[in-house]
Amino acid sequence: MAKTLGLSVGTVSKALNGYDDVSQATREKVLLLAKSLNYSPNSYARSLRNKESKTIGLLVPEIVHHFFSNIIHGAVETAEKHGYVVIILESNESYDIEKKQLQLLLDRNVDGILMSLADNTVNYKHIGKIINEGTPVTLYDKITKSVDTHKVLINDQKAAYNATKYLIDSGCRNIAHIRGPLKPQTTIDRLKGYRKALEDHNFPYQKHLVFESKHFSFEDGKAIAGIITENFPEVDGVFAFTDLLATGVLVELKQRHYKIPEDIAIIGFSNWFLSEITTPKLSTVNQSGYEMGQESVKLLLQEIDNRKHDRPYQYQTIEIPAELVIRDSTKKIKSLK
Structure with a gap:
């Protein structure tokens, strides 16, 4: 291209890349020829030059x-x-x-x-x-x-606090929490928020009502709901780490003929699309x-x-x-x- 136009390689390169020290006439000449040749710059080569x-x-x-x-x-x-x-x-x-x-x-x-x-x-x-x-x-x-x-x-701790507080304010007295493994900070903070909400409202933190899900799956939610109904009949509220877990809980409880939210209220986390298509529709925490x-x-x-x-x-x-x-x-x- 440089040889055809009688220009230096540097001038052609500057014209293609929009440098100010190239005249408008030269730039237009270079761009016109580039278009006729279906030329496109080599982005990889450019990246090497620009580091x-x-x-x-x-x-x-x-x-x-x-x-x-x-x-x-x-x-x-x-x-x-x-x-x-x-x-x-x-x-x-x-x-x-x-x-x-x-x-x-x-x-x-x-x-x-x-x-x-x-x-x-x-x-x-x-x-x-x-x-x-x-x-x-x-x-x-x-x-x-x-x-x-x-x-x-x-702010996972604040969001979990508010979710648990809502269950308390709506009349729940024995609230279970389904968490994940205590490695990511999100899991730790949501557990802290749940615990603080209980303590701030004069409810004891009951370690046996905190259940761990290893896979955050629908199946985990169903399994944990089974454990709750068979071993902890006093539970009247569940705060789950994700909507998928909460949906598993909801489905299992319905299959066991529990009324939701009258017998057990459920709130999830994330506001997945599925939270609007469950029956009943799932309360949750929205995160953008x-x-x-x-x-x-x-x-x-x-x-x-x-x-x-x-x-x-x-x-x-x-x-x-x-x-x-x-x-x-x-x-x-x-x-x-």
């Missing part, structure tokens, strides 16, 4: 998951607006797969990484190593306090995955830009609001007289 790939990695625990699919949507849309491509990988809640996927992203020379920790992640040295070696990492949703970096999350994806990308790109220009920066923690969505699986709060 940036214009790609970011997004690691999710599960792709087929309502909440994480919304995060993907918000992240990809925001990244594309800033000229970035997103490589999406799944850890399948595995610590070993998480490490392999992170290495794959590094091998692809991504400019930064967004990640939510796998439930089975046992330590965080691999994440600290990535950050120390110069690749920015933003943690979202399932985070750890052990790594100093940007974080985007909801789309907004979390947006804010995570914004923080990551800010850090990438600051590092690129050697500007100082401070790590931030952004809290995404969460709110109760009250439907038919919980009793209505009677107005105070």
